[in-house]
Amino acid sequence: MTWTGRGQDSRGQDSTERLALPGVLTAEQVTQTVAAIAAVQRPDGAVPWFPGHHLDPWDHVEAAMALDAAGEHERAAAAYTWLARHQNEDGSWYAGYQDGDPERPTDRSRESNFCAYMAVGSWHHYLATGDDAFLDGMWPRVQAAVEFVLALQQPGGQIGWKREHTGEAVNDALLTGSSSVYHALRCALAIAEHREEPQPDWELATGALGHAIRRHPERFLDKSRYSMDWYYPVLSGALRGPGALKRIAADWDQFVVPGHGVRCVRPNAWITGGESAELALTLWAVGESDRAVRILADIQRLRAEDGLYWTGYVFDDDVIWPVERTTWTAGALLLAVAALGGDEATTAVFGGERLPDGLAPDCC
Numbered sequence: 001m002t003w004t005g006r007g008q009d010s011r012g013q014d015s016t017e018r019l020a021l022p023g024v025l026t027a028e029q030v031t032q033t034v035a036a037i038a039a040v041q042r043p044d045g046a047v048p049w050f051p052g053h054h055l056d057p058w059d060h061v062e063a064a065m066a067l068d069a070a071g072e073h074e075r076a077a078a079a080y081t082w083l084a085r086h087q088n089e090d091g092s093w094y095a096g097y098q099d100g101d102p103e104r105p106t107d108r109s110r111e112s113n114f115c116a117y118m119a120v121g122s123w124h125h126y127l128a129t130g131d132d133a134f135l136d137g138m139w140p141r142v143q144a145a146v147e148f149v150l151a152l153q154q155p156g157g158q159i160g161w162k163r164e165h166t167g168e169a170v171n172d173a174l175l176t177g178s179s180s181v182y183h184a185l186r187c188a189l190a191i192a193e194h195r196e197e198p199q200p201d202w203e204l205a206t207g208a209l210g211h212a213i214r215r216h217p218e219r220f221l222d223k224s225r226y227s228m229d230w231y232y233p234v235l236s237g238a239l240r241g242p243g244a245l246k247r248i249a250a251d252w253d254q255f256v257v258p259g260h261g262v263r264c265v266r267p268n269a270w271i272t273g274g275e276s277a278e279l280a281l282t283l284w285a286v287g288e289s290d291r292a293v294r295i296l297a298d299i300q301r302l303r304a305e306d307g308l309y310w311t312g313y314v315f316d317d318d319v320i321w322p323v324e325r326t327t328w329t330a331g332a333l334l335l336a337v338a339a340l341g342g343d344e345a346t347t348a349v350f351g352g353e354r355l356p357d358g359l360a361p362d363c364c
Helices: 027-040 057-069 073-085 112-129 132-150 175-194 200-215 227-235 241-250 273-285 289-302 327-340 344-351
Strands: 096-098 105-107 160-163 169-173 270-272 312-314
Touching: 027 057, 027 327, 057 073, 057 112, 057 327, 057 344, 073 112, 073 132, 112 132, 112 160, 112 175, 112 344, 132 175, 132 200, 169 175, 175 200, 175 227, 227 241, 227 273, 270 273, 273 289, 273 327, 273 344, 289 312, 289 327, 327 344
Parallel strands: none
Antiparallel strands: 096 105, 160 169, 270 312
């Protein structure tokens, strides 16, 4: 695959120009960032964190969606083909692969949210391209992944974290991970609906999971120090309306550092680009676009000369840390920019417009 630098969307528009966001990114900067992600992608489609580091399936999909948002559909399809080729027999993927090499797994545990997320990416790619042949090819992979994940669902609806390399289930549930799975299940159901292949068991499982996320925090491990546990129930679509706004307002001052971005863990003086970009996407989803743009503008301090983004910044010490520039940080930022710019596939997937009805929140 050759980098063209002029990605186009399904309507033939220059996607990099359309992703430009005043006060955040110019079209030239978007082009540079997309090129930097493309430069890390391996010829077989794998997208590791950075050259020589590991690939995990969740962040691999995040980068692939950013490529689609930028019009690099061939590269995104290659990323999903990598997943299809290297899916385990039980429908899972390993949690880590050295430099994206399928023959060198670094972590043979299989995390539920990592495995589910390919349904989000597959639906996003279809909406970006209209490629029914792609969706036909991915559907058996989506089915297998969903069945693997739902085998970890607990009686209270929450999803167990992972299976160890021994096959032992870790039934403790993470709120962030389960929220991500909720989003993925809705995307899997959208694919099923598009194919006219109803999955009533998935619908019941998704409804039970959403109820647990909204009503039963005690069913999840307490990770409330982490900002992801704060905003992920909203980002995933499990919580919307006044309840979503109330949740965001409740811990805003705990996690958002004006002029810097979003803390990864409170009370640490450390903001991260990935969490900041995801919060921006969350804010967009609940109609707070002005605040989303401010968050994205604040984290431009993390932009490196090559167009990628440093993972985080310790603001008390004025130090970039860790000293790494990850494809998934850049991918999260591009997806937030795409949503704010009205990219149809991205807004449909993260705004819920093209996700199935009948799974509405039971509280607001």
